[in-house]
Amino acid sequence: KRHRFWETQPVGQFRDLGDPTVTEGPIEPPIPLSDVKPDPYTLPASYDWSTCDISDDAVATEVYNLLTANYVEDDENMFRFNYSREFLRWALRPPAYFTAWHIGVRVKSSKKLVAFITGVPARIRVRNDVVGMAEINFLCVHKKLRSKRLAPVMIKEVTRRVHLENMWQAAYTAGVVLPTPITTTQYWHRSLNPKKLIEVGFSRLGPRMTMSRTIKLYKLPDSVITPGFRKMELRDVPAVTRLLQGYLAQFVVAPDFDDADVEHWLLPREDVVESYVVECPQTHELTDFCSFYTLPSSILSNQNYSVLKAAYSYYNVATKTPLLQLMNDALIVAKQKEYDVFNALDVMHNGKFLKELKFGPGDGQLHYYLYNYRLQHPLKPSDLGLVLL
């Protein structure tokens, strides 16, 4: 397939795969900051760049409205991600974030926001290399402006602004195959409210299954079963950081979280991110951790429902509690909080609990990419310890 834009970029090319002469690591070296293009790329006439300060309520609302109407839909165009404003504020303002990396495109005359792309800084370890990277996300072009080749110039502009901060690598995901995935993950869904999921067309009644049999199949206990299972609190940050660092060390690609990162990314925020610890009742040590983020989807055409409340598995560490039991407790709290479905990728050790906890495979894949960093060959999803929002 032709990738006119991506063939011009420092990304692993399909032709490199399996070539023993290609070394792992950065593809192009950094350049002197004085050599980075000092001014923005040229947009098509009648459009302007517009840095979006997501802290400003009016701007957050414009970004929310653009994504709500124009962001990613499932393959059958029945659902569209509906990130909340609070979620976007959380996702875009981690420690050391740059407002300049929250990039909008506006119509010169009307000032209407018609496209968006973002980066946030992250320290990502690749094998034994800790690399300062940009995590790129929320690339969105208004439906009416598609195939105007806006995306390539927006990707070049966010890359230029990342270079100005002396960062030369990036990480991103996509539902489409581009040159060249570092791994391809499969997504899985665990029904929590099967009646609604079938009603809105997210799931189908299994063969030889009745609705009441299906409801019974997915029934969960009313309360968690692990002693000491409780919400994470600020005082838990150092212990959770230690748990996560110990756990993520086994993966080829994973975030290098410090306390400030853990405080931002994993402290519970209502309707944004939920996280739980297991505190040993005897010793009071924290032995396990689980978390999921809240990403509803608009239901594009159903008489009775307009929103699908979905939880997405985030980071989970089981050192004493069996992972199966820990994740079953995560399902139980998600059901208590009236989520309709619990989603997970087959990354990290997730593959160990998906089938057992009655997840079903989704109908799509999520591909992970690194920019300006080559791996000798693609990873298994279980080698990946990075979850992007």
Ligand SMILES: COc1cccc(CC(=N)NC(=O)c2cccnc2OC2CCNCC2)c1
């Ligand atoms: C149910 O509503 C949907 C609305 C839009 C797209 C999809 C399918 C889809 N593309 N799902 C995922 O990409 C996905 C499935 C499981 C876990 N994480 C995921 O994506 C995350 C991570 C990447 N950025 C979007 C959210 C489903």
